[in-house]
Structures are given as structure tokens and as C-alpha cells.
Amino acid sequence: MAYNLREVTIRTNNSERGMQQIGALWQDITSGKLPLLFDSTHQFLPGVSPVSRYSNYASDENGDYDLTVMAVQSDFFANMEGKVQQGLYKKYDVKDADGSVEACTQKAWAAVWAQQKAGEIHRTFTEDYESSVPAQYTKDGCAHCYLYIAAAK
Known part of the structure; x- marks a missing residue:
């Protein structure tokens, strides 16, 4: 089974x-x-x-x-894009040309924390989502990290 x-x-x-x-x-x-x-x-x-x-x-x-x-x-991502358009989430699309998923993910979270510290975003700390994609699965040969951070309006 x-x-x-x-x-x-x-x-x-x-x-x-x-x-x-x-x-x-x-x-x-x-x-x-x-x-x-x-x-x-x-x-x-x-x-x-x-x-x-x-x-x-x-x-x-x-x-x-x-x-x-x-x-x-795949419909998950379309749903999240709709929430970004509604202002419920802020999307981060970060890539690493060297193909390192770890480096890419670290860069994405560093951007979130820097914007949070600067007061540019206000996180709700309810549900956040991350999709990190290894370079071998992308068209441009770069690792990608997509973050959807729940943000207060």
C-alpha cells in the first residue's frame, strides 16, 4: 500500500x-x-x-x-498572489545567482527583518509562507526564495 x-x-x-x-x-x-x-x-x-x-x-x-x-x-501560489494584491501579505522574491538555496533563503529573511526593524512593514505573526526552489528546477538557473509575510494594513 x-x-x-x-x-x-x-x-x-x-x-x-x-x-x-x-x-x-x-x-x-x-x-x-x-x-x-x-x-x-x-x-x-x-x-x-x-x-x-x-x-x-x-x-x-x-x-x-x-x-x-x-x-x-500550483493553485496555492495563485491564491497567495491574490492575498498579496489584497494587501494581506507582502511578497519577497529573492534569487541567488550561485544557486545556493540556503543563501537565497537567508537573503530573503534578512530583507524581511531589515524592513521590519526600519518600520517599513508591520508583521502580524499569524501565518507566513516560504517556497525555496533549487536552481536545477528554475528556468534561469538561479535558486529562488519566495516569501509571503502576513502584514498589517
């Missing part, structure tokens, strides 16, 4: 230990140990993209939060 998960959640934070937990979770997902992108027989699930949801914040980016990695279809 083949099965697959729709999402998996851990409680973590942005500490060094938290970053290790996140790395271990992603290793389990990309290896197929957790059948989110692959079914339990290790067959890739076509049309599925992994998206991280950050929610249940204890306070802000300095406290604990839930990290859920979800398997989504």
Missing part, C-alpha cells in the same frame, strides 16, 4: 539548535524518509511543491513557532 503525507509540523525557533532541527526535517523530506514529496514507495508525486508555513508564533521571530512543511499544488 502506498501512502503520502500532506504536511508535517515541528515546534522550533531560530536558535542554532532550531536551525539544526529544520535542516534535519528537510533532510528527511528530500530523502523520502517522510513521504511528503514522494509516496511511501519512493515515487515522486507530480505537481507537488513543498511550502513552509510558519504559524502559532509565541511572540515574534525570536520566540518559538510551528514550522509546517506542506505539499501544495
Whole structure:
């Protein structure tokens, strides 16, 4: 019998230990140990993209939060674009020409935190979403990180 998960959640934070937990979770997902992108027989699930949801914040980016990695279809992104147009979310599209997903993701979050510190955005700390795409899956050969940050109007 083949099965697959729709999402998996851990409680973590942005500490060094938290970053290790996140790395271990992603290793389990990309290896197929957790059948989110692959079914339990290790067959890739076509049309599925992994998206991280950050929610249940204890306070802000300095406290604990839930990290859920979800398997989504393409309509998820169209839905998020609609929320950006409504002003409910601010979108960040950051790329790394060297193809490093980690560097790309770090740049994207650094931009969020810099704008937050400067008072340019006001986060609601309800649900934020991240989709990081390795260079081998993009048309331009760059790694991309798309962040959707819940923002107060």
C-alpha cells in the first residue's frame, strides 16, 4: 500500500539548535524518509511543491513557532498572489545567482527583518509562507526564495 503525507509540523525557533532541527526535517523530506514529496514507495508525486508555513508564533521571530512543511499544488501560489494584491501579505522574491538555496533563503529573511526593524512593514505573526526552489528546477538557473509575510494594513 502506498501512502503520502500532506504536511508535517515541528515546534522550533531560530536558535542554532532550531536551525539544526529544520535542516534535519528537510533532510528527511528530500530523502523520502517522510513521504511528503514522494509516496511511501519512493515515487515522486507530480505537481507537488513543498511550502513552509510558519504559524502559532509565541511572540515574534525570536520566540518559538510551528514550522509546517506542506505539499501544495500550483493553485496555492495563485491564491497567495491574490492575498498579496489584497494587501494581506507582502511578497519577497529573492534569487541567488550561485544557486545556493540556503543563501537565497537567508537573503530573503534578512530583507524581511531589515524592513521590519526600519518600520517599513508591520508583521502580524499569524501565518507566513516560504517556497525555496533549487536552481536545477528554475528556468534561469538561479535558486529562488519566495516569501509571503502576513502584514498589517
